[in-house]
Amino acid sequence: MTNKTYEHIIFDVKDGVGKITFNLPQFGNALDFQGIQETLAAFMEAEARDDVGAVLVTGKGNAFCAGFNLKKIPDITDDLAEIKEHFQELALWWHQIFHRMVRIKKPVLAAVNGPAAGAGLGMALCADMVVAKESASFLCAWHTIGLANDATTSYSLVKIVGFRRAMELMFTNRTLSAQEAYDWQIVNRVYSEDDFDANVDQIAKDLAAGPTHLQGMAKESFHMGWRRSLEEATEFEIQNVMQSVDDPYFVEALRKFLNKESRSNVEQVRLP
Secondary structure, three states: OOOOOOOOEEEEEEEEEEEEEEEHHHHOEEOOHHHHHHHHHHHHHHHHHOOEEEEEEOOOOOOOOOEEEEHHHHOOOOOOHHHHHHHHHHHHHHHHHHHHHHHHHHHEEEEOOEEEOOOOHHHHHHHEEEEEEOOOOEOOOOOHHOOOOOOOHHHHHHHHHHHHHHHHHHHHHOOOOOOHHOOOOOOOOOEEEHHHHHHHHHHHHHHHOOOHHHHHHHHHHHHHHHOOOOOHHHHHHHHHHHHHHOOOHHHHHHHHHHOOOOOOOOOOOOOO
């Protein structure tokens, strides 16, 4: 059981999975300040708990997350200084969520069960793996409400889909279907309505049961590798190798392999 009371999200831990569910379906799970703060708190709790091996992020109802709740913006007829202050504070909280998703040394799985727009798209881009329901969709939306792109898109979108497609998605503001998002490598798998929940549950459990310390090393090295030279990247890799040898997991895994109790091609996370 969680020690904190949440109102705009649901956070629970089961079978090693810390599950964060956006719980504002009446707003398409568009988050207000409280929802954003609770989401960050849940990530911090999941990071701190030894009984959490992976984090699952999803939405309640028919939407994943529609970004921030536009109805919470100060009246546009008032001084724009108040609106600027609102966005500045909002961004500080949102950015902490994205940073946490990327930096937490545990795998983060996004289960996109419906529309993911604006910051909702950003969270999908920041997740380590993404699965989507057939009815899911992905939308930038920033330019249509007069705002510059945000939510890590300058960092994550180009890396995932490539420069031309990132420009296309942002400039056209087209909505990608789940299948298109799969083709563009935004998602790993697309599942039917009937199969979605069971497959998400299995993948999350497999991630949680995996070697968390090694998953964390891979995650950190892939993100940092974008900015490292070849020499720096390989130096950090060997440092991680040395750390992994010190972990009891290595001795046991090697023993099983040498005794033919295990194989090197065992699939640790099943993706139907």
